[in-house]
Amino acid sequence: MIEEAARELAARGESARRVARDPVNLPMIRNWTEAIGDDNPTYEHYAPPAMAQVWTMPGLAGQRPADDPLGAMVAVLDEAGYTSVVATDSEQTYHRYLSPGETVEVSSRLDGVTGPKRTALGEGWFVTTRSTWYVGDEPVAEMMFRVLKFRPSGVAGTAIRPAVSSDTEFFWAGTALGELRIQRCGGCGRLRHPPGPMCPSCRQTRPGYVVAAGEGTVYSYVVHHHPPVPGRAAPFVVALVELTEGVRMLAELVGVPPSEVHIGLEVRVGFSRVDGELTLPVWRRR
Numbered sequence: 001m002i003e004e005a006a007r008e009l010a011a012r013g014e015s016a017r018r019v020a021r022d023p024v025n026l027p028m029i030r031n032w033t034e035a036i037g038d039d040n041p042t043y044e045h046y047a048p049p050a051m052a053q054v055w056t057m058p059g060l061a062g063q064r065p066a067d068d069p070l071g072a073m074v075a076v077l078d079e080a081g082y083t084s085v086v087a088t089d090s091e092q093t094y095h096r097y098l099s100p101g102e103t104v105e106v107s108s109r110l111d112g113v114t115g116p117k118r119t120a121l122g123e124g125w126f127v128t129t130r131s132t133w134y135v136g137d138e139p140v141a142e143m144m145f146r147v148l149k150f151r152p153s154g155v156a157g158t159a160i161r162p163a164v165s166s167d168t169e170f171f172w173a174g175t176a177l178g179e180l181r182i183q184r185c186g187g188c189g190r191l192r193h194p195p196g197p198m199c200p201s202c203r204q205t206r207p208g209y210v211v212a213a214g215e216g217t218v219y220s221y222v223v224h225h226h227p228p229v230p231g232r233a234a235p236f237v238v239a240l241v242e243l244t245e246g247v248r249m250l251a252e253l254v255g256v257p258p259s260e261v262h263i264g265l266e267v268r269v270g271f272s273r274v275d276g277e278l279t280l281p282v283w284r285r286r
Contacts, residue, residue, distance in 0.1 A: 002125065005076040006113035015067040017105040017134065020055040024102045028054070042097075049094035052133050052141035056106040069110035070129045074149065077125055082149040084227035086121055093142045098135070105134045111144070121160075121230065124150030152228045159231035159274050167195050170209050175279040180212040180269045182247055193247040214269035215286065216243040223258040231274075237261050239283050253283040 022028070024047050032051055033043050040048075047055075058064070064071035077083075098104065108131040115125030126148055133141040164172055174181035183195035187204030198205050221239040228234065232252075239253040239261070253261060254270070267283040274280060 002076060002080055002113065002115070006073065006110065009069050009072055009110045010112070012067070012069070012109075014107045014109045014132075015065065015069060017107045018056055018065060020104045020106075021059065022055070024055060024098045024100050024104065026100050029100070046097035046099055049097065049141065050092070052092065052094065052098070052104070053106075053131075053143065055098075055104040056133065069108055070127065070145070070147075073110060073113060073127050073129075074147075077127070077149045081151045082123075082125055084121070084150050084152050086119060086124065086148050086150055088145070088147045090146070091144045095138075095140050095142075098140060102135050104140070106131055107134070108132075117148075119148070119150055121227075122150045122152050124148050159278070159280065160229065161278060167197055167207075171195060172278075174209070174211070175271055175281055178271050178279075180214045180249075180281055181209040182212050182243070182245055184208050184210050191245055191247050193249050210245070212243055212245050212269070214243075216241040216249075216267060218253070218261065218263055218265040218267060218283075219248055220263065221253065221261055223261070239265075239267070241267055241283055249281075251281045251283050253285075256285050 026044070029043055029047050029051065032054065033039065033048065038048065066072075108129050111128040111130045113125055113127050116123045117126065126146055128144065128146045131143045131145065132139050162168070162172065170183070171181050182191050182193055184191050184207070185199035185202060185204055186206030186208050187199060188202040190199055190201045191210065192200070195207065197207070199207070219240045219242040221237055223235050223237055224232075225235050229236075235258055237253040237256065237258055238250060240248050240250050242248050251269075252272075253267065254272070256265070266286040268286050270282045270284045272280045272282045
């Protein structure tokens with residue numbers, strides 16, 4: 001059923017063009033660049049290329065058109081029990097800057113559906129679409145978008161294991177010892193999390209670390225209800241905590257009912273041993 005539906009949708013080719021709700025406009029450009037901290041003066045005259053998709057988003061109350069291939073394929077997979085999303089990725093190509101006053105249209109087609117694939121969370125299918133943005137008949141941007149839809153295998157199972165790299169192994173070695181480690185640049189001393197190979201301030205590639213005091217306040221949080229996560233019983237809270245050292249870090253907040261979590265809640269780090277190879281940091285109320 002899935003492969004037959006995919007062939008039928010792919011054979012339809014491009015969807016009808018969907019016209020942006022508003023023309024490219026300077027107020028939206030300013031809001032967007034302010035949100036991401038980009039003060040490039042070029043964007044007083046042109047839209048940032050990465051905003052291409054922004055102009056044709058349907059909004060919070062918007063509905064996908066009936067011929068939208070991604071919406072149609074997702075509905076097929078939902079009906080077959082592949083109700084959850086574990087990952088997405090995209091690649092965008094820009095042909096020119098967009099100018100205020102131009103009206104953008106977008107059309108999409110189904111590029112492929114691949115599966116079933118086995119994942120740690122359950123069986124899944126990759127859905128790939130390709131979209132093209134136009135001004136009149138001129139293509140101005142393109143995007144490949146891929147999503148993995150999977151069938152949850154249930155909440156039973158071990159915790160999802162982090163991908164440990166040369167940049168992050170110091171962090172996980174620290175949790176095993178009961179230490180919350182923050183990367184520190186060996187050049188300028190800047191603290192950062194998540195860690196990376198190069199300091200964004202001075203461009204040095206000599207990372208070290210400091211051991212954090214492990215205390216901070218909840219900066220933001222979500223209460224996770226769905227999809228099911230192996231090793232977790234929903235609902236559970238994931239909190240972004242601003243540490244006293246100034247960096248922010250994500251971890252599960254335990255021992256606090258979701259109804260009692262709030263911005264500014266004072267917490268300290270704890271450590272949850274999953275097995276002999278993995279210890280996860282968690283937040284506990286102070």
